[in-house]
Amino acid sequence: MAVTIGYDQDCKLQISGLTCDCPCEHHMPTQDIYVGTGLIPKLPGYIQKRGLGTHCVLVCDKNTYEVAARDVEQTLKSAGFDVILCKIMREGDVDPDETACGEVLLSIQPETEFLISVGSGSLTDTTRVNAVRTGLPFVSVGTAPSMDGYTSVVAPLLLHGVKIHRAAVCPDIIVCDLDILRTAPLSMVASGVGDVLGKYIAKADWIIGNIINDEPYCPVCGEIVTDAVNKLVDNADEIAKKTEKGIRILIEALLLSGVTIMIVGHTRAVASVEHNVAHYWEMMQLLHGKKPPQHGSSVGVATLLVWPIFQRFAKEDLSRLDLQDIQSRRITREQRVKWMLKAYEEEAGNSIMRENEGDFLTWEEQERRIRRAQERFADIKAVIDDLPSYDRIYAAMKTLGAHLTPEEEGIDPALLNLSMRCAKDYRTRYTLFKTIDECGLMDEYLKDYPLL
Ligand SMILES: [Zn+2]
Ligand SMILES: [Zn+2]
Numbered sequence: 001m002a003v004t005i006g007y008d009q010d011c012k013l014q015i016s017g018l019t020c021d022c023p024c025e026h027h028m029p030t031q032d033i034y035v036g037t038g039l040i041p042k043l044p045g046y047i048q049k050r051g052l053g054t055h056c057v058l059v060c061d062k063n064t065y066e067v068a069a070r071d072v073e074q075t076l077k078s079a080g081f082d083v084i085l086c087k088i089m090r091e092g093d094v095d096p097d098e099t100a101c102g103e104v105l106l107s108i109q110p111e112t113e114f115l116i117s118v119g120s121g122s123l124t125d126t127t128r129v130n131a132v133r134t135g136l137p138f139v140s141v142g143t144a145p146s147m148d149g150y151t152s153v154v155a156p157l158l159l160h161g162v163k164i165h166r167a168a169v170c171p172d173i174i175v176c177d178l179d180i181l182r183t184a185p186l187s188m189v190a191s192g193v194g195d196v197l198g199k200y201i202a203k204a205d206w207i208i209g210n211i212i213n214d215e216p217y218c219p220v221c222g223e224i225v226t227d228a229v230n231k232l233v234d235n236a237d238e239i240a241k242k243t244e245k246g247i248r249i250l251i252e253a254l255l256l257s258g259v260t261i262m263i264v265g266h267t268r269a270v271a272s273v274e275h276n277v278a279h280y281w282e283m284m285q286l287l288h289g290k291k292p293p294q295h296g297s298s299v300g301v302a303t304l305l306v307w308p309i310f311q312r313f314a315k316e317d318l319s320r321l322d323l324q325d326i327q328s329r330r331i332t333r334e335q336r337v338k339w340m341l342k343a344y345e346e347e348a349g350n351s352i353m354r355e356n357e358g359d360f361l362t363w364e365e366q367e368r369r370i371r372r373a374q375e376r377f378a379d380i381k382a383v384i385d386d387l388p389s390y391d392r393i394y395a396a397m398k399t400l401g402a403h404l405t406p407e408e409e410g411i412d413p414a415l416l417n418l419s420m421r422c423a424k425d426y427r428t429r430y431t432l433f434k435t436i437d438e439c440g441l442m443d444e445y446l447k448d449y450p451l452l
Pocket of ligand 2: 023220
């Protein structure tokens with residue numbers, strides 16, 4: 001059955017056709033997600049319906065206060081809510097760091113019943129981690145369609161300038177008012193588009209993981225993501241003009257990506273090697289005291305970088321592989337440890353290796369995977385051939401005025417080359433980059449990315 005989405009009279013998102021008999025364990029999302037216009041006046045009703053109480057801490061910053069939080073505050077107060085305002089004051093952007101998280105924590109009182117964040121990624125994550133620590137439910141009012149994290153259960157944060165991830169909770173209520181989202185700068189809109197375009201690669205890698213390693217693949221989640229991203233590419237100019245229709249398509253794509261995470265309990269449908277590249281850039285820039293690129297924007301650029309590698313593989317002839325030669329060129333476990341510590345540096349390198357133990361393959365396992373890739377090459381090719389053309393993706397990003405190159409993201413050639421080489425090593429999650437490496441073809445495919 002096809003997945004269809006619609007809205008009830010309250011603008012609450014309704015998804016039908018989610019029944020699926022794939023081997024993945026499915027959980028139906030229980031959050032209330034509202035998308036529409038003129039939603040702020042309805043907020044008290046949404047909160048009452050969910051029974052969250054009347055005492056809240058409202059988290060915002062200087063910008064989002066002007067954009068929406070002032071309205072939210074007044075609306076809630078007029079409806080009899082007790083609102084403690086936690087306006088995080090910073091010059092420039094608020095980072096989700098210990099200071100911001102601490103400000104929220106110190107605003108919470110014994111009588112506080114729920115938290116409400118008005119903002120995009122950073123403010124939502126700052127609130128999210130406080131919600132999980134205090135056990136309070138939270139409401140997210142989105143202000144920019146810039147990333148797919150509204151529905152996330154993980155909070156990416158900064159501690160002493162180092163990126164950390166903390167298990168957290170999804171908001172009980174997500175409110176995306178299109179008139180508010182439309183006021184977001186085009187660069188944030190373009191960033192949201194970049195994050196969504198990466199889903200093409202994520203989905204392809206998921207199916208390839210199914211082909212090579214019999215990893216369970218959920219066709220319903222695959223369909224949700226594909227429909228959303230196709231619609232987005234078809235409407236790039238509406239999005240660039242920030243029309244109501246365009247912004248609705250974008251925020252739906254971002255929210256629905258998040259819904260797949262809730263359904264299958266992991267991010268397989270929404271993040272793969274393109275996210276690994278983007279995470280690597282962010283991690284290394286932070287580690288070296290530089291400004292990290294914006295998440296969605298760098299995912300978009302990374303998607304453009306890995307796309308031609310996928311397309312080239314579709315033309316590969318795997319019968320040319322010399323298994324003995326591949327075996328003789330294998331790196332040892334010691335060499336791999338050295339490589340990981342060079343690529344990811346001491347702390348991250350060690351923790352990635354600890355968390356992805358099985359990543360150094362035995363030759364038997366590598367050989368099995370190579371033979372599977374050879375036997376099932378037609379299926380892998382079909383997955384890649386199913387992707388839209390590179391030109392179409394590039395054109396969509398250009399229409400949005402999105403960043404197109406690593407330079408625009410502030411990434412120098414040495415970091416770029418290293419990122420392309422070590423993206424496959426970021427986690428166990430299977431990707432075509434692993435296939436290429438396991439087939440002994442990495443140097444050939446990445447010869448434009450020499451280690452400097
Ligand atoms: Zn993302
Ligand atoms: Zn399924």
